[in-house]
Amino acid sequence: MNAPIDSATTARPRTLAEKVWEAHLVKKGEGGTPDLIYIDLHLVHEVTSPQAFDGLRMAGRPVRRPDLTIATEDHNTPTLDIDKPIADLTSRTQIETLRRNAAEFGIRLHSLGDKEQGIVHVVGPQLGLTQPGITVVCGDSHTSTHGAFGAMAFGIGTSEVEHVLATQTLPLKAFKTMAVNVEGTLRPGVTAKDIILAVIAKIGTGGGQGYVLEYRGSAIRALSMDGRMTICNMSIEAGARAGMVAPDETTYEYLRGRAHAPTGDDWDDAVAYWQTLATDEGAEFDAEVFIDADTLEPFVTWGTNPGQGVSLSDAVPDPATIEDQHERAAAERALEYMDLEAGTPLKDIRVDAVFMGSCTNSRIEDLRAFASIIKGKQKAEGVRVMVVPGSARVRLEAEAEGLDKVIEEFGAEWRFAGCSMCLGMNPDQLAPGERCASTSNRNFEGRQGKGGRTHLVSPLVAAATAIRGTLSSPWDLGLDSGLTAHSTNEGEAR
C-alpha cells in the first residue's frame, strides 16, 4: 500500500489492475513461472482455514503477519438463538476449530455475538480494511467483492491460504484485462444486481476466464459503494479472476472515518496515491464488453447457473433456439431441474420463499431498498420471507433506522448475520422442490438446500416478489411502489 510510483513504469499507459499488480511484485516470474505478489490483507473464515492452520502447525511455522490477517465466523453460524450453543455438530466443530486456531496463532477473530461478526466480504469493507490499491485474498471465491474499492482481490484455495499465512505472499499467474463498459442511466427499479446479471448473461459463466474485469462507464460511476460491491462480488460467476472499479470520491467518502481508514496526514497521502490508480488514458484492455444502462430492465435467472438470466418481462427461453449444443443441453437440464416450461412468462412463476441476504446484497442499502418496497404492505400468503443482514453491524444499523419493524410487520423473518440460505451450511435451507427468489449469487442445483430451486434477483425484485408471490419487479406494483433514489444504489455513499 502507498507504494511509490516508479517513473520508469508510469511512461507506458497502464490499467488499474496492472498498477496494483506491479506495486505488489515481490519477484517477477521467469520462463513461465508465476509472479510472486505481496498480500496486504488476508481474510479468513471457518470453512477453508482448518487444514491451512494444521499445515502451519505441522511445519512449526507461525503466521507471518497476524496484523494483516483477520477472521470472522459466517458460513456455519446460525441466524437464530445465537446465544445458545450451536446445535449442528459439524457447524459447531468448524466454528470451535477457528476459535482455537485464531487464539493459538494470534489472529483477530470476530465471533458470533461480536458487533463486527458477519460475512467476511461485508466485514472487511465496513471496517475500512479494504482500501484502494491493496491486494486482498481469502479462501473464498467471492473475495472479488473487495475489488469495488480498486483493490486487487482474489479468492484462493486452502493450500494457498496456508502459503499466505506462512509468507504473506502468493505466486500468481499473469492475467488479461477486460473492460466492462456500462454507459447510461439506470431507470428507477433497475439496480447494480441487474447490471451484473446482464453482464454474466452476455459473456457467459466462462466469459471472464483468465481476466481481471474493470467495470467502467457512467452507470458504474453513479453507483454507491454498496452497488459496486454487488457487481464485483459476482465477477467470479463470469469465471473472472477478479473484478475492479477505479476509486473515486464515492470510494473516499465511504472510507472516511471508518475504523481502519487512514487519518490526518496519512489520509491525505493515501488519497493522493489512490488518485493515481485509475486506468491511464490510452491504456489497452485485452477485451471489451458494452452494456447499455438506459435500456436495462430488472433481471432474473431461470436456470441453474448465473449466466442463465433474462429480463423479468421475458419468458423462459426455449432450449431449441440455442445454437451451441453444449449450452442447449445445459438449458434442457436446467429447465427440468427448475421444473419450468419453455415459453412461460417469468412473471407467472410462483415462489415458496424469498431470501434477502448474502455477500451480494446484504448491506445497509440493500436492506433499505428492500424495506422501501415492502413498507406498510403484507407478504403474499404462503410465501416464507427471510431477511438476513450481512453483519451484526448492518443489523444494528438497520434496527436504528426501524427497518426491522418494517420487515417484521410485513410478515418476514428478521435474522442474525451470516451466509445463511445463500448456501445453507446452517439450518436455513429450502425443502426439496421449493422455489426461491434469492438476492444471492449462485443458483446451482441444491445450492440453497437439496432439491431447492433458486432464481437470482435484486433486492427490489425480491421485495416485489414477496408482495405478489410471483416473480415481480417494483414496476408491477404501480406508482405507489416506494421507489427512491437510494433503492437503485445511486447517489449516497453511505
Ligand SMILES: CC(C)[C@H](C(=O)O)[C@@H](O)C(=O)O
Ligand atoms: C465455502 C466457500 C469455500 C465458498 C466459496 O468459495 O465461494 C462459499 O462461500 C460459496 O459461496 O460457495
Ligand code: SF4
Ligand atoms: S454469502 Fe454466500 S457467496 Fe457469500 S461468502 Fe457466504 S456462502 Fe459464499
